[in-house]
């Protein structure tokens with residue numbers, strides 16, 4: 001009796017692990033699978049190029065010391081280092097980004113559909129937060145200083161704002177070779193073609209004119 005209940009518990013834990021693993025990048029089945037971006041074959045990720053043709057530079061990127069240009073409407077710039085920049089990241093389930101923030105610049109509310117993010121502040125002061133899913137929609141928000149680290153769980157809407165006096169810089173690691181980004185405002189108000197404004201007026205419980213105004217900005 002005790003052993004069957006403990007094997008049931010182990011089965012439950014295994015099932016839980018599986019469902020978590022399937023939400024993210026699958027584990028690699030070989031040492032390396034450098035992306036062959038020229039292949040016409042479509043797979044989940046990229047097909048591997050011939051291992052004999054793999055070079056050290058397939059695992060290399062240079063430029064994360066460079067300051068991103070924050071002269072834009074939100075005052076921030078993300079420099080991604082994912083499979084598109086390092087083909088050797090293919091199948092490895094990990095990537096990186098540098099984020100620059102002008103004073104009071106924001107990285108607007110967005111989600112990564114395929115990755116948890118762990119962010120380290122390397123310069124300045126950032127207010128960061130994420131919101132849990134329905135029905136709680138609970139906000140977790142905190143002010144971070146240089147050296148502080150914060151986690152944004154996979155799929156949840158999150159944001160950052162530079163609340164310091166100078167520029168701010170963060171390095172984010174993400175648990176996917178290709179985390180994807182859905183910026184909420186761009187997706188909802190800037191889709192192509194546009195979501196009907198009367199639909200959005202009802203969704204946001206405001207006058208259609210307000211929706212037209214927001215849509216005109218995206």
Ligand SMILES: *[C@@H]1O[C@H](CO)[C@@H](O)[C@H](O)[C@H]1NC(C)=O
Nearest residue numbers: 067068069070071072073077
């Ligand atoms: C930064 O971006 C702005 C807007 O696109 C552009 O006008 C400016 O020349 C850029 N600055 C640098 C240093 O590239």
